[in-house]
Amino acid sequence: MSGTRGPQPLREGDPREVAGYTLRARIGEGGMGTVFLTREREGRRPVALKLIRREHAQNERFRRRFAREVQVARTVQGPHLVPVVDHDAQAELPWLATRYVPGVPLDEALRDFGPLPAAAALRLTAGAAHALAAVHTAGLVHRDVKPANVLLAAEGPWLMDLGIARDTDGTSALTTVGRMVGTPRYMSPEHALGRDLTSASDVFTLGLVAAEAVTGRHPYGEGGGLVVATRIAGTEYDPPDLSALPAPLRELVAAALAPRPTDRPTAAEAAAVCDALASEAPGRGWLxxxxxxxxxxxxRRADPRTFPWLRLRP
Known part of the structure; x- marks a missing residue:
C-alpha cells in the first residue's frame, strides 16, 4: 500500500492517533477513506491504517457490510497477500490496518517506467495467481484484480484490496462507494454482462493484468471503462490480439482470457504454470x-532515521 511519492507529512486536520496507533504520515487516499502510516502497538513493524470517511461511517448499511467483509478478509492467508492485522468496524470512524509494504502499484509503474520485462511480468503473474489461489481456497472471489491492486515490492508482488471480496455462493454483502462493484476496464465477460461471478472471473482479470504488465497496453484497447467493458463482453466473437506477448506468457494469457469460465485454468493451475516457466522465485533482483x-x-521514506518527521514520541 504505497505509491511513487511515498509517505507524506500529515495535514492540518488529520488525526494524530487512532485506537492507540500513532499516525506518522499519509500514504494514500481514495473513495472509502485515507490511509496512514503507523506501526504496531507492540513492536515496530510498520502498518498501513485505512480510516473510513465520515460520510460512509454514518451509513449503517455500509458499517454492517464493512464489518462482515473485514472479518472475511482476516480469514484469508497466503503468499503475496497483504494481511489484515487489526480493525474496528464499530468505531466512530471505522478503520482497517494491514501490513505496510513499501512498493509501487503496477499502474503507476507502467505509467512511470513502462512495461515490465517478460521475466518480471511472469513472476508478477505467478505471485498474483498464488494470492488468488489462497483467496479462492477460502471460498471467496476477489472481484477487483487490476494493476492498481498489484503492488510491486522488493521481495515480490503483492495483491491488495480484498474490500469487495465476496463468498463464492453469493451470500456475503458488498462494500461499494457507488453503484459499480469492481472496475469496468478490468471485468470478466460474465461480470460485464451482469452474470454471477466465480473464481474463474478473477482468473480472467489476472490475464488482463498480465497482458498489460508486459505490453503496457490493455488487451482490449483504449477508451472509457464502459467502452472497454463492452468489448470484453463481446470477446467470444472478437477476441483480443495477443501477438505482442512473449510466447511463454501468451499461451497462459490466452487460456485465462477464454470467453467461457469453464475453459479457464484455475488460479492454482496458472500459478503452477508460471512457477514452471520462471527460472527462480521473485527476489530482490526481480525488478x-x-x-x-x-x-x-x-x-527509505518510511524510515524515521531518514525523515525525522516520521519519528514517534516515546
Missing part, C-alpha cells in the same frame, strides 16, 4: 533497475 530504485526509495 528492472530504475523501478527497483524507486521501490528502495519508498522504503
Amino acid at each position: 528492472p533497475r530504475p523501478l527497483a530504485s524507486a521501490v528502495s526509495a519508498l522504503a
